[in-house]
Amino acid sequence: MAETATTAQAGSGETRRDFLYLAAGAMGAVGAASAVWPLIASMNPSAEVLALASTEVDLAPVAEGQRITVTWRGNPVFIDHRTPAQIEQANAVALDELPDPEADEARVVKPEWLVMIGVCTHLGCVPLGQKTGQSRGEYGGWFCPCHGSHYDTSGRIRKGPAPTNLPVPPYEFTADTTIVIG
């Protein structure tokens, strides 16, 4: 009787102890992770940073062929009132010539208004081409001076180290010549 009890206890005691170790360890890990999560998440953009997430722009004063820069979430946004020639140039490109294939109509709401985030997709510099007299690169769009990326009249990467096209932010026309970005 005593013998049986001891054996049983010894046998089951081992497994019971293993189970307790595992369960306590797992519980501790879950607890530690859930305690650390708020600390890590606190470094993500805060509510008031997120609240600044939309910008209204009046496009009426922007003449054809003119480019303006506005700020959205701290980043420059390029708005280009494109000429028919520039639109045609953007449409004339075969998609398989592009490093990041994307049709021009997929990048615009109205073809004459090109709206993009003016941050080079390579390492975050602001490309040139917004002001008169600045280099527009080999494709008549934008040129990033940091590491030599060339963008075309649709803001698509054509040459240089940038991996993707200049991103198009979410925006909509609230009136004929007014957009809200974000």
Add this chain to the structure above:
Amino acid sequence: MSGFQSNNGVIRWIEHRMPIFSFLDHSVGSEYPSPKNLSYLWNFGSLAGITLVIMIATGILLAMQYTAHVDHAFESVERIMRDVNYGWLIRYIHMNGASFFFIVVYIHIFRGLYYGSYKAPRELLWMLGVVILLLMMATAFMGYVLPWGQMSFWGAKVITNLFSAIPFFGETIVVWLWGGFTVDNPTLNRFFALHYLLPFVIVGVVILHIWALHRFGSNNPVGIDTKGPQDKIPFHPYYTVKDAFGLGVFLVFFAAVVFYIPNYMGHADNYIPANPLSTPAHIVPEWYFLPFYAILRAITFDIGIPFTGVVIIEAKLGGVIAMFGAIAVLFILPWLDRSPVRSGRFRPIFRIFFVLLFIDAIVLGYAGSQPAEGLWLAIAQVSTAYYFAYFLIILPLLSVFETPKPLPTSISEPVLRGGGGTLAGAPAKPMEKA
């Protein structure tokens, strides 16, 4: 602990309750025996330690005057320069202290590379040193952002953007690092917090570094183990006085730069307030990052399966991997160089490749300061290839194929032979297994 004696009653009273004086004596005093043949290249460890103290002291004073806010940071630094009593001096010491810290540490590292100080039994000591280097780089980078000038801002933007190269999570990680959608006020605030924190983490790792050092003591220019007390002298007063002399020389150079050319190693663009809408024509990091910047930019090609167009590693990610790999390779260096001979003095072929590595690092630094195109890009690519080849190919091969020169029987032998020739006839041991 037997060696410590004092006539001072207060010291004896404290020592009895907390043996800190004997601890210090064993750490940097007369009870710490060091090889008697250490050259001036062995000054740079203590110089680095002193520079760290200078940086922390001036940094704390600057933090009392600085405002970590995008609207005020630049002006608060200008206020330090113009209005705060001796603010100009403290800031110039701190600013140039960073450069001198790297000069000292780079010499310290190259000394270790030449004399094989990374080899057994000092691998952990070496690896802790690499950790210190990484922490120093992070600290220096974040410190450079604080004045919120054009180079501060754009340097921060380009370097944090490197993390966007990480597959799948890149964008999420970058937004988390920024605390926003670009480098902005939250970024400046956290960089200030971390810039204040990391130096104390460095102090902690330095203590571990010294702890590991004291286990086997310093390596020496001959690279063989000390054979007994006749090969050693007490750290105090012999090396304390030598370190103090070296410190004096160092401070002459340091003061010359602080007082006469304080902006020589900086960039004029950083005296223009940060403008998130306008990138400077030519972004360059501080000089001490240039070799790594050159390696980053040298990878201009995608790495994939040849002839299939399948890209495994995009150029951008490849550059980031190469840059971090340039440091990571130092961690495994003790296992790449298997030669049992530590000191480069006895390794004729190693010596040539080592000199080439030194030149290579300088060429990389210069290439990093030039636009990454044309000839300089090609030079950076060749230099990057040599940098990695040195560690990953040349050292492992030399371990097998190089025949080292005969080692002296003790560290005293070469010294005495040079001095009086009394032991000129002593037979040289062919080779020693470390």
